Amino acid sequence: MTMRAALYWAPEVDDPLHAAGSAWLGRDAETGATLTQPPVPDLPALTADARGYGLHATLKPPFRIATSYAALREDAAAFAARTAPFDLPPLAVMDLKGFLALRETAPCPALRALTDGAVAALDAHRAPPTEQELARRRKANLSPRQEAMLARWGYPYLEEDWQFHVTLTRRLTPEEAAWVRPAAEAHFASVFEMGTGRARRVREVCLFTQAGPGAPFLIAERLALGG
Known part of the structure; x- marks a missing residue:
């Protein structure tokens, strides 16, 4: 099968972050609609990769489905139902190894527990990576x-190496970062109330799917956390 799936965190549809983040990337992963981006130099090119994946933070990284979407959905819903909602600390625009990303401004052990649980709970549905993917x-x-x-999970940046992040750009040169980061901070300022911020309640996780190589990822379902 060429279809891929992933379990992500994404802002709720009525959260202003959904609209602001989707506009920054130029695509709404909920509807698939193309959106007008802010007038930032080179922004369409700088966000091209992130646009394909949609506005999200990775929990279970993308994988080819080895079983069926119905079976995957059943286990994902069961995982969500036994996971308690929690507060996500305020987010801010930060540098992450040269990329711009939205990151939490305070430690949040519940985030690590969420991703560790998601990685294990859905792994029976993951087809092994190909030799090309491993290379x-x-x-x-x-x-x-x-x-x-x-080797164990098909993705290297998990457990101690996992970092919550909502990718906003590709890796930037210092010259690009000098204008893009202030533009991103200004774009998200009204959402985050920069300098004060606010917590968000994590009440759901999202199954994203990709129909085939090169296709955009879309939100297939939002699954409510139960606890």
Whole structure:
């Protein structure tokens, strides 16, 4: 099967962050609609990769489905139902290894527990990565721990190496960051009330799907957390 799926966190539809983040990327992953981006130089090119994945933070990274969507959906819903809602700390625009991303401004153990649980709960539905996929990952000079994660879960940046982030750009040069970061901060300022911020209640997780290679990821279902 060429279809891929992932379990992500994404803002709720009525959260202003959904509209602001989707506009920044130029696409709404809920509807698939193309959106007008802010007038920031080179923004369409700088956000091209992130636009394809949609506004999200990764919990269970994308994988080819080895079973069926119905079986995956059943287990994802069961995982969500046994997971308690929690507060997400205020977010802010930050640099993450040269990328711009929205990141939490305070520690949140519940986030780590959420992603660790999602990775394990859905792994029976993950087809093993191909040799080409493994080779592409290994170009990043993985540490021994990351290599172990790649072998076990098909993705190297989990457990201690996992970081919550909502990707906003590709990796930027220092010159690009000098104008793009202030533009991003200004774009999200009204949403985050920069300098004060606010917490968000995590009440759902999202199953994203990709129909085939090169297709955009879309929100297939929003699954309510139960606890």
